[in-house]
Amino acid sequence: xxxxxxxxxxxxxxxxxxxxxxxxxxxxxxxxxxxxxxxxxxxxxxxxxxxxxxxxxxxxxxxxxxxxxxxxxxxxxxxxxxxxxxxxxxxxxxxxxxxxxxxxxxxxxxxxxxxxxxxxxxxxxxxxxxxxxxxxxxxxxxxxxxxxxxxxxxxxxxxxxxxxxxxxxxxxx
Amino acid sequence: xxxxxxxxxxxxxxxxxxxxxxxxxxxxxxxxxxxxxxxxxxxxxxxxxxxxxxxxxxxxxxxxxxxxxxxxxxxxxxxxxxxxxxxxxxxxxxxxxxxxxxxxxxxxxxxxxxxxxxxxxxxxxxxxxxxxxxxxxxxxxxxxxxxxxxxxxxxxxxxxxxxxxxxxxxxxxxxxxxxxxxxxxxxxxxxxxxxxxxxxxxxxxxxxxxxxxxxxxxxxxxxxxxxxxxxxxxxxxxxxxxxxxxxxxxxxxxxxxxxxxxxxxxxxxxxxxxxxxxxxxxxxxxxxxxxxxxxxxxxxxxxxxxxxxxxxxxxxxxxxxxxxxxx
Ligand SMILES: Cc1cc2nc3c(=O)[nH]c(=O)nc-3n(C[C@H](O)[C@H](O)[C@H](O)COP(=O)(O)OP(=O)(O)OC[C@H]3O[C@@H](n4cnc5c(N)ncnc54)[C@H](O)[C@@H]3O)c2cc1C
Ligand code: FES
Ligand code: FES
Numbered sequence: 001x002x003x004x005x006x007x008x009x010x011x012x013x014x015x016x017x018x019x020x021x022x023x024x025x026x027x028x029x030x031x032x033x034x035x036x037x038x039x040x041x042x043x044x045x046x047x048x049x050x051x052x053x054x055x056x057x058x059x060x061x062x063x064x065x066x067x068x069x070x071x072x073x074x075x076x077x078x079x080x081x082x083x084x085x086x087x088x089x090x091x092x093x094x095x096x097x098x099x100x101x102x103x104x105x106x107x108x109x110x111x112x113x114x115x116x117x118x119x120x121x122x123x124x125x126x127x128x129x130x131x132x133x134x135x136x137x138x139x140x141x142x143x144x145x146x147x148x149x150x151x152x153x154x155x156x157x158x159x160x161x162x163x164x165x166x167x168x169x170x171x172x173x
Numbered sequence: 174x175x176x177x178x179x180x181x182x183x184x185x186x187x188x189x190x191x192x193x194x195x196x197x198x199x200x201x202x203x204x205x206x207x208x209x210x211x212x213x214x215x216x217x218x219x220x221x222x223x224x225x226x227x228x229x230x231x232x233x234x235x236x237x238x239x240x241x242x243x244x245x246x247x248x249x250x251x252x253x254x255x256x257x258x259x260x261x262x263x264x265x266x267x268x269x270x271x272x273x274x275x276x277x278x279x280x281x282x283x284x285x286x287x288x289x290x291x292x293x294x295x296x297x298x299x300x301x302x303x304x305x306x307x308x309x310x311x312x313x314x315x316x317x318x319x320x321x322x323x324x325x326x327x328x329x330x331x332x333x334x335x336x337x338x339x340x341x342x343x344x345x346x347x348x349x350x351x352x353x354x355x356x357x358x359x360x361x362x363x364x365x366x367x368x369x370x371x372x373x374x375x376x377x378x379x380x381x382x383x384x385x386x387x388x389x390x391x392x393x394x395x396x397x398x399x400x401x402x403x404x405x406x407x408x409x410x411x412x413x414x415x416x417x418x419x420x421x422x423x424x425x426x427x428x429x430x431x432x433x434x435x436x437x438x439x440x441x442x443x444x445x446x447x448x449x450x451x452x453x454x455x456x457x458x459x460x461x462x463x464x465x466x467x468x469x470x471x472x473x474x475x476x477x478x479x480x481x482x483x484x485x486x487x488x489x490x491x492x493x494x495x496x497x498x499x500x
Binding site for chain 2 (some may be wrong): 002004006012013014016020032034036055056057060063066069070071072074076077079080083124127128131132133141142143146155
């Protein structure tokens with residue numbers, strides 16, 4: 001079983017217990033089934049790196065990885081994520097604490113202004129490269145279109161993704 | 174959000190019997206359902222998560238039929254080399270929909286059953302016959318730029334927003350539906366229903382019925398097919414107009430054609446008049462535009478969406494020319 005247990009009801013409705021595997025660690029939490037993964041990460045686990053933007057799937061600020069695939073945590077129930085490996089921006093750095101190459105590239109290219117969209121951009125960008133969808137600027141723009149940046153740091157975001165994609169391809173060659 | 178119980182289905186049989194109960198909702202990828210529940214647009218009190226059921230995500234060629242498991246994810250299907258080569262319209266309809274994050278979660282079955290993006294339906298407060306039957310339709314004298322030119326009624330003018338369904342309408346498609354009573358297949362054209370008296374009803378699916386597969390008859394027209402989508406911005410937006418065209422050609426002459434329209438109708442909309450205008454013709458720009466015009470000949474425009482008649486005709490024309498150029 002994947003760590004889900006229904007616990008009966010309270011005045012607010014049913015409750016359940018789920019085990020979420022976040023950044024390699026298991027967390028047992030009790031929650032209302034209405035809780036999204038986004039809210040579970042932020043409100044139950046204190047992992048506030050994942051941002052709430054639109055809460056409707058339209059902005060990408062809440063992007064996390066589910067079993068290595070980028071998905072929107074605002075459109076996913078926490079209970080549905082039980083049993084999967086969840087990675088958030090807090091889990092991206094290496095074991096020694098060194099920033100992930102994509103994080104370093106965002107800094108180097110000044111790929112942000114206010115920074116609110118940035119965790120979502122970086123999670124999306126890491127997956128974009130891993131999927132092999134960062135072969136050209138146009139392809140990067142298309143496959144990063146699910147992440148809006150209100151500050152319009154787009155040119156620098158594309159440059160950061162391109163740099164990491166380039167060095168990944170060089171390694172693969 | 175109204176409180177609900179979550180359960181994860183461990184077998185199709187269990188999901189079908191739970192889904193037959195009142196106030197139950199099936200969840201696959203959840204990318205539509207979670208948002209609908211947030212706006213209290215479903216009345217669901219029990220969510221049955223079928224997203225983890227094994228065996229329902231396969232895509233395979235089964236004799237003369239392409240069989241798409243209902244739980245196949247949009248992003249995965251969009252990458253299949255066989256499909257890219259032989260059915261570009263299907264792949265393009267997936268690639269041009271939503272965002273990669275959404276496509277990673279969203280399933281082919283769920284995509285068919287997404288609900289309209291009509292603001293008056295989604296806002297949860299306006300009069301809307303879809304949300305509260307009998308309350309009226311605010312769009313009828315409201316902002317109607319996004320509304321339908323085909324298949325609407327005096328009770329509802331909302332558009333069907335999906336791209337995959339629109340592309341499927343250009344093929345000989347049927348839907349496999351499973352329930353405790355057994356498995357049946359229905360023609361795709363009969364799966365969604367145009368709005369009559371009851372716009373709250375959008376498909377023939379009954380409680381306890383689960384879409385298990387989408388079946389597309391293999392056709393050589395798949396190779397000469399494309400999906401063209403016109404949007405208000407270049408990416409990550411619903412269709413203002415879209416068209417799928419699939420052709421069989423003898424040199425430059427069209428011997429068979431299928432045309433469907435998106436962004437302009439209450440359901441995935443086939444355009445037989447455009448097909449008739451193409452068949453037998455040597456396909457060039459003028460013939461393509463004539464077919465586009467034929468597609469929209471009996472469109473019913475509202476106050477702010479009349480521009481879609483010309484735009485839609487040109488979308489069909491472009492799709493016909495692109496389809497011709499594919500090989
Ligand atoms: C911001 C945004 C932009 C989008 N843009 C586009 C776009 O451009 N083009 C486009 O086509 N789509 C677009 N979508 C819609 C998206 O593609 C759908 O939400 C998605 O395909 C639904 O699939 P799902 O598996 O997540 O469905 P779910 O949310 O799990 O389910 C959707 C509905 O179908 C029912 N259901 C699901 N699976 C089954 C089944 N097997 N049998 C019976 N009933 C079932 C559910 O009960 C529910 O009512 C967009 C969505 C968002 C949020
Ligand atoms: S908060 Fe999830 S997409 Fe905007
Ligand atoms: S940096 Fe401000 S929203 Fe992107």
